[in-house]
Amino acid sequence: MTTDSKDLNTTNVKADSSQPVSKPATFDLEAMKVAVIDALDDIKGFDITTMDVRKLTNMTSYMIVASATSSRQAKAMGDNVRSKLKEKGYEIRGTEGEKDGEWVLVDLNEIVVHIMVPATRAYYNLEQLWGDAEARRGHIKAV
Numbered sequence: 001m002t003t004d005s006k007d008l009n010t011t012n013v014k015a016d017s018s019q020p021v022s023k024p025a026t027f028d029l030e031a032m033k034v035a036v037i038d039a040l041d042d043i044k045g046f047d048i049t050t051m052d053v054r055k056l057t058n059m060t061s062y063m064i065v066a067s068a069t070s071s072r073q074a075k076a077m078g079d080n081v082r083s084k085l086k087e088k089g090y091e092i093r094g095t096e097g098e099k100d101g102e103w104v105l106v107d108l109n110e111i112v113v114h115i116m117v118p119a120t121r122a123y124y125n126l127e128q129l130w131g132d133a134e135a136r137r138g139h140i141k142a143v
Contacts (some may be wrong), residue, residue: 010117020133029110035141036111039084040066043077045115049127056130065114066138074115079102090101 033050040048045066054061068074075098082092085108091108103119106113114126 008034029061032085032088032108032111033064035088035090036064036081036108036113039081040064040077040113040115042072042084043080044069045073045077047121051127051130053130054115060110060112062111063114063126063130064111067118067121068115069117070116074099074104076116077115078106080111080113081106089140105142 033101037048037050045068047065047067049065051063051065052061053063068077076099078095082095086092090108093109095107096105098104101130102117103124105113105114
């Protein structure tokens with residue numbers, strides 16, 4: 001399992017602020033992040049990358065990107081993340097992409113999990129996309 005932490009800045013995730021978000025009484029973002037990574041690792045996810053996007057957006061705190069060897073494995077990984085986090089009392093806001101399984105997104109509000117087959121991950125390259133946004137952020141001046 002490989003985990004990289006980066007401070008990145010972009011926004012491609014939509015959140016519905018009209019829905020109340022419930023968190024366990026003893027909410028711990030780091031514990032939640034570890035639970036997600038463990039759930040991905042349980043189903044043999046690989047190239048797991050954690051991106052801290054708190055400085056870039058108020059829609060989520062972390063993005064976690066993981067690779068799966070097949071669409072079937074990606075679906076299983078998404079299902080495992082949902083069930084493990086639900087067991088721990090976290091709300092699952094939504095899931096996308098389970099039909100095709102090449103890119104499964106699990107929205108946990110504070111963490112958005114992207115599970116992709118390698119070709120899809122290479123094509124969209126979210127780490128570079130968010131990293132480039134962070135680099136450009138330094139060139140933007142407040143008006």
